[in-house]
Amino acid sequence: MPEFRQNMVSKEWVIIATERAKRPDQFLQKKEEKKSTPPHREDCPFCPGNESKTPASLFSIEKNGAWTLRVVPNKFAALQSHLTTERKHEGRFLKADGFGIAEVIIETPYHNRTIATMDPEEVKNTVMAYKERYIALSKIGQIDLITIFRNYGEKAGTSLEHPHSQIIATPIVPPHVRNPLYQSQLACDAFGDCIYCGMMDEERRQQARVVEETRYFIVLCPFASRSPFETRIYPKIHHSSFTSISDEELMEFASVLQDTLKRLCVGLNDPDYNYIIRSAPVEDSDVKYHHWYAVIVPKLTTPAGFEIGTGIYINATLPEQCAEFLRGVAIQ
Secondary structure: EEEEEEEOOOOOOOEEEEEOOOOOOOOOHHHHOOOOOOOOOOOOOOOOOHHHHOOOOEEEEEEEEEEEEEEEOOOOOOOOOOOOOOOOEEEEEEOOOOOEEEEEEOOOOOOOOOOOOOOHHHHHHHHHHHHHHHHHHHOOOOEEEEEEEEEEEEHHHOOOOOEEEEEEEEOOOOHHHHHHHHHHHHHHHHHHHOOHHHHHHHHHHHHHOOOEOOOOOEEEEEOOOOOOOOEEEEEEOOOOHHHOHHHHHHHHHHHHHHHHHHHHHHHHOOOOOOEEEEEEOHHHHHOOOOOOEEEEEOOOOOOHHHHHHHOOOEEEEHHHHHHHHOOOOOOO
16 A cells, blocks of 8 residues: 655655555666776876866875875866855846855776775775865855765766765755755754654664664665665764764764665665765754755656656655665675
């Protein structure tokens, strides 16, 4: 029997369409869809030896005289840092110059690695770079929101296959981000605590959707998952901003992130995915009512007319089954 499920925080609804349900193993990607990738490409602007094809590094990590990670301005950014943030009216319409900052984290010199297959040190360097650049960007007065994300594979919208993540800083907090903040603030006003912390307590009590739990993090397929194998990583210690976590927590986050992506890679044969680190806007970096987290969305289905028309997503696979499947994936 199909059922509606509501996201505890955003109040958005999804439909779990059990009458058209698919087993988790039915999302296994065909091997022939993934081509082999060389460790180095002469025409790749992110590969060693091609540094002149990118802007100068904003941040880098080196080992034995060579870089192992670089952060560079996005050469083809949709937003530009030299513009103003002034808003202007054009009749009844509102517009503003496209001010913003876009950066690329080149995660490794090796063209053919992914977060799932990198050395653990490379993943730790990547999340450390996230934090370093987030802190630097948050000090720029016009910036209100900093979004860290990774597009992996063509279905996820990547344009270059060399392992990389992106950071985009904007002077605008859009409704898509603002609404969950508003809902969590209302819940905190009513009940006096963080709704995310309460949600994690309930997930740990039920256990059905928990994939992994470590000292500092819990990994789960949320109760109101919008798509198959949507997976979230929540810090167990309350932090509204990603930058507030300790170095010890950051290192464990790198390990948990890699393990989670390994489960998806091994279990589903390396699907395309997006992941996003959802952190509070800069002005809300230390509030009681928000809680940062990372969300991973494998690109296994495509939203259709009903989803686009209503905003209610149809998920044909129970998150409980997805979590059970991921728990059973051997990643060592």
